[in-house]
Amino acid sequence: MLETQGSLDLSGDPRRLRHERTVRRVFLSAAVFTILVSVAIVLSLVGEAVAFLQSIASEVEEGLGSLFADGWFPRRDRFDLRTIVWHTLAVSGIAMTVATPLGLGAAIYLSEYAKPGVRRVLKPVLEILAGIPSVVLGYFALRFITPDILRNIWDTTQQSNLMAAGIGVGILIIPLVSSVSEDAMQAVPRSLREASYGLGAKKWHTSLRVVFPAALSGIVAALILGLSRSIGETMVVAIAAGATGGSLLQLSPLNGGQTMTGAMASLAIGSDQVAGGVAAFQSLFFVGLLLFLMTLVLNIGSERLVRRFRQKY
Amino acid sequence: MATRTIGSGSTAVTQDMLRRALEGRKVNVINPLVALTLLISLLASLAILVVLLWDVVAKSMPVWQERGWSVITNDLSPRPEETGMVQGIFGSVMLTVVVVILSFPLGVAAAIYLEEYARDTRLTRILVANIRNLAGVPSIVYGLLGLTVFVKLILEGMVGQLSGRTLIAGGMTLSMLVLAIMVITTQEALRAVPMALREASYGVGATPWQTIRHHVLPVASPAIFTGSVLTLARAFGESAPLLLAGAVLSTFFAAPEGTPITSLVMSEKYTALPIIIYNWSRQPQTEYIALTAAAIVALLVILLVVNAGTILARDALERRRIR
Numbered sequence A: 001m002l003e004t005q006g007s008l009d010l011s012g013d014p015r016r017l018r019h020e021r022t023v024r025r026v027f028l029s030a031a032v033f034t035i036l037v038s039v040a041i042v043l044s045l046v047g048e049a050v051a052f053l054q055s056i057a058s059e060v061e062e063g064l065g066s067l068f069a070d071g072w073f074p075r076r077d078r079f080d081l082r083t084i085v086w087h088t089l090a091v092s093g094i095a096m097t098v099a100t101p102l103g104l105g106a107a108i109y110l111s112e113y114a115k116p117g118v119r120r121v122l123k124p125v126l127e128i129l130a131g132i133p134s135v136v137l138g139y140f141a142l143r144f145i146t147p148d149i150l151r152n153i154w155d156t157t158q159q160s161n162l163m164a165a166g167i168g169v170g171i172l173i174i175p176l177v178s179s180v181s182e183d184a185m186q187a188v189p190r191s192l193r194e195a196s197y198g199l200g201a202k203k204w205h206t207s208l209r210v211v212f213p214a215a216l217s218g219i220v221a222a223l224i225l226g227l228s229r230s231i232g233e234t235m236v237v238a239i240a241a242g243a244t245g246g247s248l249l250q251l252s253p254l255n256g257g258q259t260m261t262g263a264m265a266s267l268a269i270g271s272d273q274v275a276g277g278v279a280a281f282q283s284l285f286f287v288g289l290l291l292f293l294m295t296l297v298l299n300i301g302s303e304r305l306v307r308r309f310r311q312k313y
Numbered sequence B: 001m002a003t004r005t006i007g008s009g010s011t012a013v014t015q016d017m018l019r020r021a022l023e024g025r026k027v028n029v030i031n032p033l034v035a036l037t038l039l040i041s042l043l044a045s046l047a048i049l050v051v052l053l054w055d056v057v058a059k060s061m062p063v064w065q066e067r068g069w070s071v072i073t074n075d076l077s078p079r080p081e082e083t084g085m086v087q088g089i090f091g092s093v094m095l096t097v098v099v100v101i102l103s104f105p106l107g108v109a110a111a112i113y114l115e116e117y118a119r120d121t122r123l124t125r126i127l128v129a130n131i132r133n134l135a136g137v138p139s140i141v142y143g144l145l146g147l148t149v150f151v152k153l154i155l156e157g158m159v160g161q162l163s164g165r166t167l168i169a170g171g172m173t174l175s176m177l178v179l180a181i182m183v184i185t186t187q188e189a190l191r192a193v194p195m196a197l198r199e200a201s202y203g204v205g206a207t208p209w210q211t212i213r214h215h216v217l218p219v220a221s222p223a224i225f226t227g228s229v230l231t232l233a234r235a236f237g238e239s240a241p242l243l244l245a246g247a248v249l250s251t252f253f254a255a256p257e258g259t260p261i262t263s264l265v266m267s268e269k270y271t272a273l274p275i276i277i278y279n280w281s282r283q284p285q286t287e288y289i290a291l292t293a294a295a296i297v298a299l300l301v302i303l304l305v306v307n308a309g310t311i312l313a314r315d316a317l318e319r320r321r322i323r
Helices: A014-059 A063-068 A081-113 A116-130 A134-153 A162-186 A190-198 A203-214 A216-232 A235-240 A260-269 A278-312 B002-008 B012-023 B030-067 B086-117 B122-136 B139-159 B167-191 B195-203 B208-237 B240-244 B261-266 B273-281 B287-322
Strands: none
Touching (some): A014 A063, A014 A278, A014 B086, A014 B167, A081 A116, A081 A260, A081 A278, A116 B030, A134 B030, A134 B273, A162 A216, A203 B030, A235 B240, A260 A278, A260 B240, A278 B122, B030 B287, B086 B208, B086 B261, B086 B273, B086 B287, B139 B167, B167 B240, B208 B287
């Protein structure tokens, strides 16, 4: 319309516009690159995982039955998934038993009770803990938790065991659980607390019976995120849970056993394919795919819950 | 009704009951008890941290006393009394350099697109969800990506190296690992820049890119800087993906004397400090208990120095801006 008037052209300098478009395209391609990363992950996992299933179906004696054989011994073509999945759940269960009370307690204290001065001193403690690399916690679990704590309680504890690994992983995820659930409680509006006090409720009642339930979906999201992180944690398990090479299904967490990530780490050590057949190497990708799917489902679930508590307030 | 009873003054008992109900004379046990329990659960984390640091330092003491600096400056050796971690420190530093070169520009650019350019389209929503999910993928899965794509496909397949298990492959793997986190921290930094700044810039006729370059990025840079360094610190301590992306897992290895740094990065075997910690921690000889603790102390000191340095640098950056 403006062009019909002839005098006023607001479309701007075409060179400038072209330049702007190029810049925008550069940034867009960087963002699209992240999708490429996801595609590459999925393709590299699925390709070898399918090859794994094919090669055990055709080359291994028991065929696909070796996925439910006796124990996880990839070098001997025994790929019992129940063993490593059960051990993973055991380690995660122990980790959550450690991290849930400590993480949530810390979160409620920091969000509802701590005075600004106390907060400034104590909050960094969790941040420092969050910055400790997982190899360090693996060493701590192997050289301190097992000999100095577990052996004093149960003297039958093996040198490498699932319990110590679980406690180590639990310590690792305390900061995560605490910071996400603190955010959830901070998002609860002040008016809810004030209404509670107005009705004569005491501090503990307000914190635990009003703010906590109001933030529940966020807190559950924090716990799911912690669970997902604990399932995928590798180094603590690789160092402290033992059973390099393979393990039978262990019902007692005081014994050593291989988890999904532990199995991957120990396959990785021999990933030059010196020992064992092709199937052993490929099983690495099959377990990786399983791990990827498990954490993906948990992360998406947690994301949904977080979005819900954000919408509510 | 109650007031009438008091007003009549006939029943002192009722009066007393009412006052007590209003003033709350009951001794409150639950309140401090709950507060104490919560405080204890927070202090437990502090206690764990103190015990962990104390334990590691105490276990490493004999090594520092007997070996001094040689445990840092020596190459790896099959003999525990001569071994050292300099190759691991070199490897970790070079890995971090590769990660900075690859993931910083990519991550910042992607974040700029998402925060400054993207409208709420289907593509944008997919991009955001995808980055969230990438940030939650377990680190060892990135190792599988590194093994298939960087080690096998690119270095051994396309470039034609005999073994793709080189530092550059490890660096690329770690870059992919931190990319999503880099994007998310940069997005947060950009989001904290006030909208009014952008509007003022558009108001005087600036283009989007001019606005970003001259107004948004300078304000966001201290936060981007801090976020990136913290992310890099995470990469520095990361080891699971390197197990797969080819870091050397033996108690010793050596590159030929006088190998130039470029071929150390591009074509030689490599290791990293956290990998040395993992490797030493599973050696059966008892000497390695103290050696591992010494390597951990070295790693934690490096991380501490980097983090403290970042905070100081950020403060300096912010002070310069205010002036």
